[in-house]
Amino acid sequence: MQQTQILTYxxxxxxSERLRELATARRIWLRETNQTAACQNLxxxxxxxxxxxxxxxxxxxxxxxxxxxxxxPRAAIVVIGETDSAGLAGLAWxxxxxxxxxxxxxxxxxxxxxxxxxRERTP
Amino acid sequence: xxxxxxxxxxxxxxxxxxxxPVFLLNRRRQILFANRAWETCTGLKLAEVRGSACRRRAGxxxxxxxxxxxxxxxxxxxxxxxxxxxxxxxxxxxxxxWEIQFIPLAGPEHLLGILGxxxxxxxxxxxxxxxxPKLNTLRDRLVSRxxxxxTAECTPAVARMHAQARLAADMDVPISIVGETGTxxxxxxxxxxxxxxxRHHAFACFDADxxxxxxLGDVLFGSRSRQLALGTVYLRSPGSLPRxxxxxxxxxxxxxxxxxxxxxxxxxxxxxxxxxQAGRLLVEFHFAASALTIEVPPLRERLDELxxxxxxxxxxxxxxxxxxxxxxxxxxxxxxRGYPWPGNLRELQQVVSGACQRAQTDRIELADLPFYxxxxxxxxxxxxxxxxxxxxxxxxxxxxxxRLTQDNHTRAAELLEIWRPRLLRRLEKFxxxxx
Numbered sequence: 048m049q050q051t052q053i054l055t056y057x058x059x060x061x062x063s064e065r066l067r068e069l070a071t072a073r074r075i076w077l078r079e080t081n082q083t084a085a086c087q088n089l090x091x092x093x094x095x096x097x098x099x100x101x102x103x104x105x106x107x108x109x110x111x112x113x114x115x116x117x118x119x120p121r122a123a124i125v126v127i128g129e130t131d132s133a134g135l136a137g138l139a140w141x142x143x144x145x146x147x148x149x150x151x152x153x154x155x156x157x158x159x160x161x162x163x164x165x166r167e168r169t170p
Numbered sequence: 171x172x173x174x175x176x177x178x179x180x181x182x183x184x185x186x187x188x189x190x191p192v193f194l195l196n197r198r199r200q201i202l203f204a205n206r207a208w209e210t211c212t213g214l215k216l217a218e219v220r221g222s223a224c225r226r227r228a229g230x231x232x233x234x235x236x237x238x239x240x241x242x243x244x245x246x247x248x249x250x251x252x253x254x255x256x257x258x259x260x261x262x263x264x265x266x267x268w269e270i271q272f273i274p275l276a277g278p279e280h281l282l283g284i285l286g287x288x289x290x291x292x293x294x295x296x297x298x299x300x301x302x303p304k305l306n307t308l309r310d311r312l313v314s315r316x317x318x319x320x321t322a323e324c325t326p327a328v329a330r331m332h333a334q335a336r337l338a339a340d341m342d343v344p345i346s347i348v349g350e351t352g353t354x355x356x357x358x359x360x361x362x363x364x365x366x367x368x369r370h371h372a373f374a375c376f377d378a379d380x381x382x383x384x385x386l387g388d389v390l391f392g393s394r395s396r397q398l399a400l401g402t403v404y405l406r407s408p409g410s411l412p413r414x415x416x417x418x419x420x421x422x423x424x425x426x427x428x429x430x431x432x433x434x435x436x437x438x439x440x441x442x443x444x445x446x447q448a449g450r451l452l453v454e455f456h457f458a459a460s461a462l463t464i465e466v467p468p469l470r471e472r473l474d475e476l477x478x479x480x481x482x483x484x485x486x487x488x489x490x491x492x493x494x495x496x497x498x499x500x501x502x503x504x505x506x507r508g509y510p511w512p513g514n515l516r517e518l519q520q521v522v523s524g525a526c527q528r529a530q531t532d533r534i535e536l537a538d539l540p541f542y543x544x545x546x547x548x549x550x551x552x553x554x555x556x557x558x559x560x561x562x563x564x565x566x567x568x569x570x571x572x573r574l575t576q577d578n579h580t581r582a583a584e585l586l587e588i589w590r591p592r593l594l595r596r597l598e599k600f601x602x603x604x605x
Binding site for chain 2: 091109152156160
């Protein structure tokens, strides 16, 4: 079986910070980037899970979600938004997010979601 | 509190003053007690319904109001078996929902009764959002890809699928899409959404295997649902949905009174009947969600369209990383055509994407394709006898350890982190030729 791999994109690194402990405990390869172009390149390694934290460049970030959905169909995609914007959350679903984690759902639930998504892949 | 106080404690009066609607059922699920808040919330009087059983009425949509409310208060089977459960139920004749906590009260031998506490979920406000023009343009670009194109290469099965999809788009009813894994069921669901009246709302694909049930319930029925204003929901792996959500979905689809509830399209990788027989898929939900069933043929039955798919996937691969490939050499194309594609379009996409990365010229050559494809045999068909392979590895490691320690058994055993007698036994088994 291929090594379980989580790829995170975000300017603040919130997602990778939250997942570091879980990744170590479950021997998951955690890769982090804050550039959409680099993230797009890293998608070639077919990550199991892609986490995109929306930031300043929504257009590029959502396009990244769309590309990941089309080109790595097996990967689960979690999109994290900081503002309670139903329109943006809907757009994230539309572009292919497996789950759009937007307020009022707290970002603290990220670990629970990731654990659930990877429950059959790692010990 | 002393004994006399405990004896005189009137629990009914205590619950009467509770602000939350509370009701108590005996083990036959008959109503023993309900407080004033329950009466206000349901519009029923306790005196009228005391002793009435709270049971779900499968498939019935035209119940009397009292009957419908009693059915909504019916405990799930898990609660009857002694487990605390929380259920979300549609308020009869309303767009609101109740979240009911069922707490079983166990006696020394059997269940005494079940306490139900209702929390009324307030109706969320209608969405008030607009997207910046740049994002709208991006969305338009995305959705423009989901179009049903009838080409000359389309087989009759594909033409029928397209016709059914167009019909489905006009009807706005729940649909089931059946097809093998990777045949493009989600793509078809998106195309139907784009053709339908709800295309201005968002499309969401929910995979029951990948989203925790509680969060999925919240997006479908909770406060998030109306805020998101989803137009169409595509449900993957419906058999993995918790029973509770399947019941709620069946109810919501049958009721049809909430126009804001998203249109539901269900994708089945296998024949739904097998899932029903296995007890994973509720028959009520399946029937409610399959007003129309569309079958997606596997790729091996639509090989005439292979060229078109390859073209699309070469283009997709270019989005991920620029590459030189723009087409496929004849020899490679013949190989691709000769393969049965058990993984369907998803497998084809992986093969094309990998070949694009390897391609040295503007065409994908035979050498760029994976080895198993050229062999004409699936990797899964190759035998992998685990015991034999492990023995080979063990033999090699022992030989290496013996060589490194210049045939010193004690040191070789230490190196291999095994006991010396075990090493000697293995050496004996392998014929002592390690030395």
